[in-house]
Amino acid sequence: MMSLKGRDLLSMADLTSDEVRAILSLAAELKAGTTIVRCEKVLGLLFQKASTRTRVSFSVAMYQLGGQVLDLNASLTQVGRGEPTIDTARVLDRYLDVVAIRTFAQAEIETFASYAKIPVINALTDWEHPCQVLADLQTIQEEFGGLEGLTLTYVGDGNNMAHSLMLGCALVGMNVRVASPEGFMPHPDIVAKAKHLAGDRTEVLVTQDAKLAAKGAHAVYTDVWASMGQEDEAESRVPLFQPFQVNEELMSLADPEAIVLHCLPAHREEEITNAVLEGPQSRVWDEAENRLHAQKALLAMLLGVS
Ligand code: CP
Numbered sequence: 001m002m003s004l005k006g007r008d009l010l011s012m013a014d015l016t017s018d019e020v021r022a023i024l025s026l027a028a029e030l031k032a033g034t035t036i037v038r039c040e041k042v043l044g045l046l047f048q049k050a051s052t053r054t055r056v057s058f059s060v061a062m063y064q065l066g067g068q069v070l071d072l073n074a075s076l077t078q079v080g081r082g083e084p085t086i087d088t089a090r091v092l093d094r095y096l097d098v099v100a101i102r103t104f105a106q107a108e109i110e111t112f113a114s115y116a117k118i119p120v121i122n123a124l125t126d127w128e129h130p131c132q133v134l135a136d137l138q139t140i141q142e143e144f145g146g147l148e149g150l151t152l153t154y155v156g157d158g159n160n161m162a163h164s165l166m167l168g169c170a171l172v173g174m175n176v177r178v179a180s181p182e183g184f185m186p187h188p189d190i191v192a193k194a195k196h197l198a199g200d201r202t203e204v205l206v207t208q209d210a211k212l213a214a215k216g217a218h219a220v221y222t223d224v225w226a227s228m229g230q231e232d233e234a235e236s237r238v239p240l241f242q243p244f245q246v247n248e249e250l251m252s253l254a255d256p257e258a259i260v261l262h263c264l265p266a267h268r269e270e271e272i273t274n275a276v277l278e279g280p281q282s283r284v285w286d287e288a289e290n291r292l293h294a295q296k297a298l299l300a301m302l303l304g305v306s
């Protein structure tokens, strides 16, 4: 069994394709109940943004592994009163076995990780959301029996989800297309990294044409048009993003067997219509469930207990 003992997961690009496959394979075994992993470790959750899925799935995963979870919500700790990250990191490192952090700047988790020896997991930053992508890939693999050669199309804001999806798909040999409005494209550094990871094996396409991107896709993915921390822009973005809505018309261009994914929470009739979210192609509830299995596998491997 491959070990990731002591490693951090700050970006999807921290993993190799073999490591992603190993996490997905353990996640599938844990889900099926064919493998049981036990540990008595302590996970800290240091979240500076709201969360339902990530908070609960990490907590339940750790409880099911036999470990404990500590809520280190910024408002309950000195973090909320401005204690420096470099101090918090060195102190929590002495108590915890692993920490999952949800915050704004990617630089903050990088700083934390450089001052803590325990595994540090990116539970969402403005830059990336790698844990979500592990569950997304698990969901696609369950549907199609594999990943290589499939095409994922992400339509919407070139945000943290778009970034981690681009890297994750490139790593596992999937084609990835991102369609975003001008001014909201994924960051060029991520596009370059995804292209580097993909090599000449698969396509990495960034476009402003949602219809072109959706053509023949096996998975169509979207996310909110304004992420946490961007609430002030939510209203002004609506007209710009309207042509990037995932609706039945866009889905008619995808592969007939295509599935629809959304990290949730969703804003019905904005980035996705109710009909598509609740329709037969939607796999969003399996996707949400898979957060539990994928993160349990990730925890087990980072803690070296798998
Ligand atoms: N998808 C996701 O990360 O959801 P939460 O914000 O509820 O954790």
Ligand code: NVA
Pocket (backbone or CB within 6 Å): 124, 125, 126, 159, 160, 161, 223, 224, 226, 227, 228, 263, 264, 265
């Ligand atoms: N892009 C969204 C994802 C939420 C899971 C956000 O950052 O708010």
